[in-house]
Amino acid sequence: MNQQLSIIGVPMDLGQNRRGVDMGPSAIRYAGVLERLEDLKLRIEDLGDIDISRPDRHNTQKVDNLRNLQEVAEGSIRLAEKVDEVVNKGSFPLVLGGDHSIAMGTLAGIAKHYENLGVIWYDAHGDLNTGDSSPSGNIHGMPLAVSLGIGHEKLTNILGYSPKIRPExxxxxxxxxxxxxxxxxxxxxxxxxxxMHEVDKMGMPAVMEETIEYLKDHTDGVHLSLDLDGLDPNEAPGVGTPVMGGLSYRESHLAMEMLYQSQLITSAEFVEVNPILDEKNKTASMAVGLMGSLFGESLK
Structure with missing residues (x-):
């Protein structure tokens, strides 16, 4: 994995309707992400936060059942351009969210540099909705569909190309x-x-072995998109859309350790940390711990 790391914060909370997740990047920094990764002898630059515009409070109606479409699209373009710059200079982009709608911008900036970008979507949700299928109109439930070229053209055409990734x-x-x-x-x-049925039945080691084997032979880079609501809310309470029965912190550490050992991961984002809903910054601290494992932290 690349030893030069560029951190980009995205204080986006417009992809859903619960305030607080825009403070996720600050919470993760406060939890010590820079110090944790510097201890691993990585060369790190913190590029600060992408500027996210706020919608006019008098004009917040959905467009085609999409909440805050214009502002989410604008923020995604700014993020995509910054990620593109980072990849161009040979650095590993590590993006801190923010709600999961930011993945549209992250993937737009990354995928143009690869012929067959792989994606590991570590999440309680599929994020494969569109304006037509979404019960809520929240764009944070749509970024994977958008990256496949399915959805509103303002979102699918970020940086002027579509699709960003292939379903296989x-x-x-x-x-x-x-x-x-x-x-x-x-x-x-x-x-x-x-x-979770497969994870419980097979165990996390087998799931990760199969995932790595599946992706390594036909991709030329792999992006990790990790939503903290993938973890069980009893352990990671600071998320906006908690779903009981999730992955454990220990299972997630193992997954990150196996990804480090595989040396497959070429970019990553950690999203949906909401400090307003958290307990003493516990979820942000978990995110930092998982980043440590992803970048090679071990007890030996």
Whole structure:
């Protein structure tokens, strides 16, 4: 994995309707991410936060059942341009969210540099909704569909190209809350999904071994998109859309350790930390701990 690391914060909370997740990047920094990664002898630059505009409070109606469409699209473009710059100079982009809608910008900035970018989507949700299928209109439930080229053109065409990724290059891990439209799309596109049923039945080592084997032979880079609601809310309470019965912190550490050993990961983002809903910054601290494992921290 690249030893030069560029950290980008994205204080985005417009992809959903609960305030607080815009403070996620600050909470993760406060939890010591810079110090933790510097201890691993990584060369780190913190590029600060992307500027996110706020919608006019008198004009917050949904457009095509999409909440805050214009502002989310603008923020995604700014993020995509910054990520593109980071990859161009040969640095590893580490993006701190913010709600999961930011993945549209992250992937737009990364995927143009790869022929076959793989994606590990570590999440309780599939994030494969569209304006037509979404019960809420929240764009943080749509970034994976958008990156496949499915959805509103203001989102699918970020940086002027679409799609960003192919369905056969995606692995979703930890899913336990899928809307009907997402289930249909998963079957239609043949997307590989390890639900909590598979994780419990197979065990995390087998899930990660299969994931690494599946991606390593036909991708030229792999992006990790880790939503903290993939973890069980009893352990990671500071998230906006908690779903019981999730992955444990220990299982997640093992997953990150195995990804480090595989040397497959070429970019990453950690999203949906909401300090307002957290307990003493516990969830942000977990995010930092998982980053440590992803970048090679060990007890030996």
């Amino acid at each position: 290059n995606i692995v979703i891990i930890g899913a336990r809350s899928l809307d009907e439209g997402e289930r249909v799309l998963i079957k239609e596109k043949g997307i590989k999904v390890y639900t």
